[in-house]
Amino acid sequence: MRRDKTPPWVLVALLLAGIAAPFLFPAYILQIAILWIMVMFAVTWDIMGGQMGYNSLGNITFFGVGMYITGLVQVGLFTDIGPYTSARGGEQLVLNHADYFYGLLLGLAAASVGCAILAVLIGQTMFGLRGAYFAIGTLGIALSARELFGTWEWVGGGSGIALPVYPGYPDEKSQIFYWLCFVLAILAFMFVRWLYSTRFGLAINAIRDDEDKAEAMGIHTNRHKSFAWSVSAFFLGISGGLFGNMTGFVEPAEVAFPVVTFGIFMVAMSLLGGKGTLWGPVIGAVLFHVVKETTWTYFLGWQWIALGVIIIVNVVFFQQGIMGWLIMKFPERFGIAVDRSGSRDGGAQ
Amino acid sequence: MTVKSIEVRGVSKAYGGVIANREISLEVEEGSITGLIGPNGSGKTTLFNSIVGYHPIDEGEILFEGQPIQKLKVQKIARLGLLRTFQQTRIYSKMNCVDNMLISIPHRTAGWRDMLTPYSADDLDRAKNLLEFVGLYEKRNLISGELSFGQQKLLEFAMALMNRPKVLLLDEPTAGINPTLINGLIDRLLLANSEFGITLFVIEHNMRVIMNLAEKVYCLAHGELLAAGPPNEIQNDQRVIDAYLGAH
Amino acid sequence: MLVNFSLLIQAPLLNVQLMLDGLFIGAIFALAAYGLALVWGVMNVKNLAQGEFVIMGGYIAWYMGTLGIHPILALPVAAVLMFGFGWVLYVTIIRRVIARDLFTSLLATFGIALVIQQALNLAFGPAVQSAHSGFEIRSFFDGMVTVADIKFVSFGLCVLLAGAVVLFMKRSRMGQAIRATAQDARAAKVMGIDTERVYAFTYSLNCAICGAAGVLVSMIWVIQPFYGVPHSIRAFVIVTAAGLGNLPGVILAGLGLGLAEQYSGFVLGAQFQQATVVGLLVIVLIWRQYLLIKHRQVVR
Numbered sequence: 001m002r003r004d005k006t007p008p009w010v011l012v013a014l015l016l017a018g019i020a021a022p023f024l025f026p027a028y029i030l031q032i033a034i035l036w037i038m039v040m041f042a043v044t045w046d047i048m049g050g051q052m053g054y055n056s057l058g059n060i061t062f063f064g065v066g067m068y069i070t071g072l073v074q075v076g077l078f079t080d081i082g083p084y085t086s087a088r089g090g091e092q093l094v095l096n097h098a099d100y101f102y103g104l105l106l107g108l109a110a111a112s113v114g115c116a117i118l119a120v121l122i123g124q125t126m127f128g129l130r131g132a133y134f135a136i137g138t139l140g141i142a143l144s145a146r147e148l149f150g151t152w153e154w155v156g157g158g159s160g161i162a163l164p165v166y167p168g169y170p171d172e173k174s175q176i177f178y179w180l181c182f183v184l185a186i187l188a189f190m191f192v193r194w195l196y197s198t199r200f201g202l203a204i205n206a207i208r209d210d211e212d213k214a215e216a217m218g219i220h221t222n223r224h225k226s227f228a229w230s231v232s233a234f235f236l237g238i239s240g241g242l243f244g245n246m247t248g249f250v251e252p253a254e255v256a257f258p259v260v261t262f263g264i265f266m267v268a269m270s271l272l273g274g275k276g277t278l279w280g281p282v283i284g285a286v287l288f289h290v291v292k293e294t295t296w297t298y299f300l301g302w303q304w305i306a307l308g309v310i311i312i313v314n315v316v317f318f319q320q321g322i323m324g325w326l327i328m329k330f331p332e333r334f335g336i337a338v339d340r341s342g343s344r345d346g347g348a349q
Numbered sequence: 350m351t352v353k354s355i356e357v358r359g360v361s362k363a364y365g366g367v368i369a370n371r372e373i374s375l376e377v378e379e380g381s382i383t384g385l386i387g388p389n390g391s392g393k394t395t396l397f398n399s400i401v402g403y404h405p406i407d408e409g410e411i412l413f414e415g416q417p418i419q420k421l422k423v424q425k426i427a428r429l430g431l432l433r434t435f436q437q438t439r440i441y442s443k444m445n446c447v448d449n450m451l452i453s454i455p456h457r458t459a460g461w462r463d464m465l466t467p468y469s470a471d472d473l474d475r476a477k478n479l480l481e482f483v484g485l486y487e488k489r490n491l492i493s494g495e496l497s498f499g500q501q502k503l504l505e506f507a508m509a510l511m512n513r514p515k516v517l518l519l520d521e522p523t524a525g526i527n528p529t530l531i532n533g534l535i536d537r538l539l540l541a542n543s544e545f546g547i548t549l550f551v552i553e554h555n556m557r558v559i560m561n562l563a564e565k566v567y568c569l570a571h572g573e574l575l576a577a578g579p580p581n582e583i584q585n586d587q588r589v590i591d592a593y594l595g596a597h
Numbered sequence: 598m599l600v601n602f603s604l605l606i607q608a609p610l611l612n613v614q615l616m617l618d619g620l621f622i623g624a625i626f627a628l629a630a631y632g633l634a635l636v637w638g639v640m641n642v643k644n645l646a647q648g649e650f651v652i653m654g655g656y657i658a659w660y661m662g663t664l665g666i667h668p669i670l671a672l673p674v675a676a677v678l679m680f681g682f683g684w685v686l687y688v689t690i691i692r693r694v695i696a697r698d699l700f701t702s703l704l705a706t707f708g709i710a711l712v713i714q715q716a717l718n719l720a721f722g723p724a725v726q727s728a729h730s731g732f733e734i735r736s737f738f739d740g741m742v743t744v745a746d747i748k749f750v751s752f753g754l755c756v757l758l759a760g761a762v763v764l765f766m767k768r769s770r771m772g773q774a775i776r777a778t779a780q781d782a783r784a785a786k787v788m789g790i791d792t793e794r795v796y797a798f799t800y801s802l803n804c805a806i807c808g809a810a811g812v813l814v815s816m817i818w819v820i821q822p823f824y825g826v827p828h829s830i831r832a833f834v835i836v837t838a839a840g841l842g843n844l845p846g847v848i849l850a851g852l853g854l855g856l857a858e859q860y861s862g863f864v865l866g867a868q869f870q871q872a873t874v875v876g877l878l879v880i881v882l883i884w885r886q887y888l889l890i891k892h893r894q895v896v897r
Contacts, residue, residue: 055703125883125886128886128890129886131698132699132702132703133837135699135703136703136878137878137882140879140882143830143878144872144875147869147871147872147875150868150872151868158868197467198464198466198467199451199463199464199466199467199468202444202451202452202468203452205441205443205444205452206441206444206452208443209441209443209444210439210440210441212439213435213439213440215424216401216423216427216432216433216435217432217452217453217456217512218424218432218455218456218457218512219424219452220424220456220459220464221424223461223464224464227464264707264711267704271704276443302719304711304714304715305711307711308710308712308715310708311704311705311708311711312709312712315694315701315704315705315708316690316693316694316705317693319697319701335445404892405892
């Protein structure tokens with residue numbers, strides 16, 4: 001069994017770092033909040049991509065749909081959506097504290113559940129696709145979602161929806177959303193950590209290694225696939241809602257469905273840290289985001305080319321990622337060894 | 350009266366224009382060890398695949414414990430307790446042996462909630478016992494893809510036993526196994542049958558193995574059933590000898 | 598939406614216009630898709646940079662146009678340059694991903710696509726461009742249907758190119774080696790075919806085909822650094838719909854996609870043209886899956 005054997009102090013240290021960060025670097029609170037979203041992105045992508053071998057290029061769909069659901073609930077609770085969006089963001093909804101948080105929480109709840117259900121539904125048409133077809137199919141889903149929301153006038157079409165204004169000071173808003181992102185990432189990580197310790201964890205590994213064999217052994221493959229994707233979608237939906245509110249504005253191409261930025265980042269981060277491991281995506285996300293945020297401006301317009309090169313180099317030369325490399329280098333540390341302590345008594349039952 | 354475990358009635362299967370199985374009928378009795386032989390390309394594996402629901406059949410009927418299963422899918426059939434191993438051994442090559450065993454626990458009654466429970470100590474114990482049974486206990490923490498071919502084959506067999514099947518369809522269990530180990534494997538197959546009460550249906554090329562194992566042998570040639578009977582009878586059947594010696 | 602639809606019925610000549618435009622552009626889609634089918638079938642590399650190669654070819658034609666050279670003359674230049682580019686890509690990157698799992702080649706070529714897009718953007722800016730052929734625009738039916746001469750020329754060139762590639766695959770030694778490798782790489786290797794060279798050649802040939810297709814695109818349509826993605830998706834739609842190694846299927850699917858885009862663009866509005874392409878991708882995948890499910894198989 002693969003219960004995670006990380007010493008508890010690592011987790012505690014991580015928690016403390018997350019709690020201390022906004023006090024140590026108050027100027028970068030937004031970037032650190034996004035770091036937590038990135039961690040959540042990588043960890044949830046890895047459920048399907050790393051542990052189950054279903055490499056999705058379209059997980060960003062749930063981020064965007066979650067953002068729209070949250071936004072529509074927040075707006076729809078207090079005014080008519082159609083006329084509001086047709087004003088093209090000319091006016092923003094102003095609410096009091098109670099109404100704002102009521103709308104936000106209801107929106108996030110709707111987004112999480114809605115996205116989880118959506119994942120199950122889309123999954124029924126996509127899970128028959130294997131390997132690269134699944135990747136292309138999910139990419140198609142994400143692009144379709146972007147086009148769909150871009151042409152849907154009721155939700156604002158290409159020009160989007162302005163979300164309710166935060167009823168307080170901007171600093172207070174950053175704080176609130178920092179804590180929400182932080183809690184979300186920790187919850188996602190702990191939930192996934194627990195998942196991998198159950199039968200579910202091994203079953204999705206089995207699907208990755210040989211799905212035909214898993215079927216021949218009677219594993220409920222569709223059930224596992226549906227659940228895996230809906231877990232990802234659940235957290236992605238919430239993160240979309242949070243990110244939309246942090247931006248204050250939902251728009252299909254750049255904010256809700258950033259297919260080639262966030263959508264690819266989550267894959268790149270998991271690969272960098274080592275896909276198919278619990279800690280790999282976390283390490284990858286932190287490394288990727290910190291390096292990106294600190295060096296981005298020095299590339300003088302070449303940053304996107306650098307990103308492409310990083311993806312290529314990562315995939316071609318360092319596919320096992322940091323954790324994968326460690327396991328290869330020190331297999332005994334991870335319990336991969338011949339046990340010569342003698343055979344058991346008993347033999348056949 | 351003997352109870353029929355698997356009944357195949359008039360099953361035909363064609364790939365494009367090639368007829369792989371033509372109106373095959375046979376029976377596997379509960380608790381028995383039944384052999385299936387035939388030259389290469391005679392349709393043995395196709396028949397196995399039809400029985401376990403790997404592909405739809407064109408005609409005929411397949412019954413498992415009296416229940417028609419030809420419309421069911423692979424997983425459903427496996428959960429009924431009808432399991433197969435593959436000719437090209439298939440294991441979960443990136444996991445260690447113990448995990449390979451644990452994942453193979455029966456899923457007959459597994460509900461949604463079982464998915465999220467950990468494995469019981471009992472499961473772990475059984476996994477280790479069965480690894481001991483096939484002689485892989487020492488290698489239990491190694492990644493299974495790095496085992497030798499023969500060891501992988503043994504692991505696959507142990508995984509099948511872990512699943513507590515009622516019937517096990519074995520596709521060439523001794524192919525690629527070191528001849529000195531074959532006797533040990535035969536013993537284990539017989540034990541699986543007598544101790545665990547698993548009905549075995551075995552494709553085998555090695556005549557010595559099938560003579561030692563099976564109580565009844567079916568012989569296929571050109572996709573049709575050629576002969577059936579006890580092994581020594583089949584061995585001396587002129588039609589079978591002709592088929593094997595390439596009189597076609 | 599319905600207004601546009603009834604317009605089509607009231608003025609049947611509009612259909613002629615749409616169909617001609619659809620066929621002219623569809624032929625080019627088919628050409629690029631054939632290149633994808635080639636690398637997919639031979640090397641099992643799903644090339645997500647397909648559209649970027651097309652756009653690169655387009656920019657070669659456009660750039661030569663700014664130097665005063667006619668874009669048709671850019672066709673051989675683009676093909677040769679892209680062939681060389683393909684070879685470089687193969688030696689540096691693709692060679693290392695062929696034997697890996699499919700997602701690796703997909704992501705690696707995605708990375709290549711990203712680099713090409715951004716490099717083009719840095720070099721030429723985000724403006725929409727097109728190569729000017731200077732040919733006349735011809736009117737039919739009292740101006741109801743207008744077709745630029747260059748579209749006929751492009752169609753002819755497209756057919757010519759496709760014919761040349763098919764002939765090459767059938768007759769030349771390299772073509773035969775490519776087909777042998779596609780069927781069974783190991784057997785081909787045992788028989789003394791240098792499969793490494795075959796792979797390099799196939800990938801480069803694909804780049805050359807795309808480059809040539811890109812020249813045609815720039816002459817009859819528009820190019821922009823980020824317009825490669827829809828071209829890639831189109832190629833995937835066509836190959837997925839037609840299946841590998843099915844040349845008539847690729848041509849039919851290519852022309853069909855061209856028509857579908859023109860009609861949806863007209864009936865639903867121009868903003869739906871993009872949506873049609875990605876929508877078709879999803880539909881084609883689901884449809885193929887549905888066909889296979891009957892045989893209890895999966896799409897892999």
